[in-house]
Amino acid sequence: MKGAHLYLYTSKPRPLIMWNPRLISEDVGVGINVRNLRRYFLSTFTTVYSMRPLPTGAVFRCYPGLWKVFYDDKDRPNRYLLAKEFISRPNAEDLEILFGDVEANSEEGPSLFSQAASIFSSLNRFMKAISK
Template sequence: MWNPHLISEDVGVGFNIWKLRRTFTRVYSMRPLPSGALFRCYPGLWKVFYNDKDRPNRYLLAKELINHPDAEDLEIIDGDVEEKSGQGPSLFDNAVGMFSSLNRFMKAISK
C-alpha cells in the first residue's frame, strides 16, 4: 500500500522514504562484525558481542547501549575488549586504528 504523500514527481518515492526512515524504530537487528556481532530485540538494548577466543563460534557480551552504536563506538568497544584480553593489537590493527583516527580528525576539522 502506497501513501500518495510520499510520492514526488521530481524524485519519486525513494528520497521521501529515505527521509521518513529516520522516524522508524528498529525492532530486530543482528549484524555480524569482523570480531563479533551487534544485536537488538525491541524493547531491549543494543548489545555488542565479541568472539570468545577460548570457545570457537561463541560470543561474549562486550557492552549494552541505549542507542544504535556508530562505527566509532564499535571501534572504541573493540579496543577496550582487546585491552582486557591481554593480547596486544597486531601491527595491521595499529595501522588501521591510526588511519581511522586520522580520518575522524580530518572530518572534524572540515566541518
C-alpha cells in the same frame, strides 16, 4: 553482508514493517542531502530486530531490549561474549572504540575472500549462540 534489520513504523493509520529496506535510488542521487534525508526518514521508525555481523563479533537488538555488542570468545570457539549494551544504535565510532581498528593493526589487510568467510562464519556462530 550488512546483516538483518527489521523496521516498524507506527503511524496513526497503520503500522508498516520493512525487512532489509533498500532506500537508495539512482533518481535521487547519493550526496549528503540524500544521506541526511534517509537518516531522518529512518529515525521515524523503531528498529524492532537487527543483527549485524562484524569480523570479530556482532551487533544485535530485539525490541524492546537494548542494543548489544558481542565479541568472539577466544577461549570457546563459536561463542560470543557481551561487550557492551547501548540505549541507541552504536555508531562506527562506538564500535571502533570497543573493537579497535583491526585492519590498522595488521600489516596487510585481509583478502576479500577471507573477509567474506569471516563474516559468514561470524553470522553462523552468532545465530547458534542466540538460538540456545
